[in-house]
Amino acid sequence: MLLPLAAQQIDYNSLRSVVRLTAPEKVSASRNESVTVDVVASMKPGYHVASNVAPNFPLKVTLAENAAVELKNVAFPPPKSHQLAGETLSVFDGDFRLKLTLKVSPNAPIGRTMMTNKVRYQACDDRICLRPDTIELKVPLDIHN
Amino acid sequence: MSYAGLSRYNVSVQLNVRALAAAFLCAGFLLTGCNSERPKPKAALKTDGSRKPAPEFALKDIDGRTVNLSDYKGKVVLLNFWATWCGPCKIEIPWLIDFEQKYKDRGFAVIGVAMDDDGWQAVKPYLAQSKINYRVILGDDSVSTLYGGVESLPTTFILDQDGKIASTHIGLVSKSDYENEIVQLLKGERRSDAGHDVTAARRAAN
Numbered sequence: 001m002l003l004p005l006a007a008q009q010i011d012y013n014s015l016r017s018v019v020r021l022t023a024p025e026k027v028s029a030s031r032n033e034s035v036t037v038d039v040v041a042s043m044k045p046g047y048h049v050a051s052n053v054a055p056n057f058p059l060k061v062t063l064a065e066n067a068a069v070e071l072k073n074v075a076f077p078p079p080k081s082h083q084l085a086g087e088t089l090s091v092f093d094g095d096f097r098l099k100l101t102l103k104v105s106p107n108a109p110i111g112r113t114m115m116t117n118k119v120r121y122q123a124c125d126d127r128i129c130l131r132p133d134t135i136e137l138k139v140p141l142d143i144h145n
Numbered sequence: 146m147s148y149a150g151l152s153r154y155n156v157s158v159q160l161n162v163r164a165l166a167a168a169f170l171c172a173g174f175l176l177t178g179c180n181s182e183r184p185k186p187k188a189a190l191k192t193d194g195s196r197k198p199a200p201e202f203a204l205k206d207i208d209g210r211t212v213n214l215s216d217y218k219g220k221v222v223l224l225n226f227w228a229t230w231c232g233p234c235k236i237e238i239p240w241l242i243d244f245e246q247k248y249k250d251r252g253f254a255v256i257g258v259a260m261d262d263d264g265w266q267a268v269k270p271y272l273a274q275s276k277i278n279y280r281v282i283l284g285d286d287s288v289s290t291l292y293g294g295v296e297s298l299p300t301t302f303i304l305d306q307d308g309k310i311a312s313t314h315i316g317l318v319s320k321s322d323y324e325n326e327i328v329q330l331l332k333g334e335r336r337s338d339a340g341h342d343v344t345a346a347r348r349a350a351n
Contacts, residue, residue, distance in 0.1 A: 001271070028241050037217065051218060056229075056230035057230065059332070061214040084232035084236075085232045085233070085235040085236045086235075087232065087235075089232065111163065122230070124232060124233065126232070126233065126317075127233050127316045127317035128233055128298070128299075128315070128316035129228070129230070129232065129298045129299075129319065130235060130297050131260070131295075131296060131298065132262075144232070
C-alpha cells in the first residue's frame, strides 16, 4: 500500500478565506426574551455560496444544543441567480446578512452562556468548488433578569 | 439586547497557490476567447525524477465491479475528482468524453472519481443524462486522503504509463492544457530533471 501523498505536494498549504462572518462580540438579553443577532457574511470576490433554497448543500444555520437559548428562525436575503455550465444556480455572493432570531429560556441561568452557531455552506467560483464545510460561530450571550 | 462591539471570524478554507495561478490563467483565457492566435499554454508535466507513484485504490464502479488503479498500468490515465453538484466539473465533462473517445485506442483512459456524499443515488442519473463514456467510480474520504486531501473540485491528476503523477490540476483549466499533456505522455515524451527531452536524446543516440 502506497503512502498518501503529502499535502504539500499539491500545495494545499496556502490558506485563503472565501467566507468571512461578522457577528456581535456579545449579546445581552433577559429571560424569556427574543433576541435578533445579525450575522454578516462576506464572500471573497468571485465566489458564491449555495443559497438557503439551493437543491444541493443549501446554506444552513443551526445552534448547538444549549438549554438556555433556542434558535427560532433564520431570515436569509433573497437569493441571486447565477449561470454556470448551462444551469441556473441559486446563490449568495458579495456581502449578505443573516438575521438569527433566538429565544432565551424562561429558566435560563443568569450569567454568560456561549451560543455556538453552525453555518454549513458550499462555495464555488466559476472554476473551482470547495467541498461543503461548516463554520462554528461563537457568540456570548449575557442573560439577566 | 445590546451589542458590545463587533469581532471578526475568519474562516479558513484550503485553496492553493496553483489554483489561484490557474484562476488567472483561466481568466486570461476567457478574456482572450478561443481564437487560434491565442498562444498555446505550456504543458506542465513534471520531470521524470519528480513524479511520485499515484496511490493505489480499489473502488466500485456503477456495475459494482472493483476498479484498481493498478489495472491501468501501462496507460496514460486522467484521474478526475468531481461531483454532480460542482458546476466547473460539468464544464470539463464533455472534454473528458472527447478525450476518452479520441485516445482510448492509443493507451489512454479517463477515470472519474465521483465525490458525491449521496453516492450512486446522485451520480447514476447524471451519468445517464450526460452520456459519460468513461469509467466512473465512487470516491470517499479515504481516497481523498490518499491523494493529499481533495479539498476542492475538480481536481485532476494525469498519470504516466508507469502509474506516476505527471501533473496535477486543481480547478478548471483549459481543454488544451489537458490535451497537450495527454498527447505528450502518449508520445512517450519524457523529461529529465535537467529539462532535457530524454526521448529525443535517446532517439539521437540510436
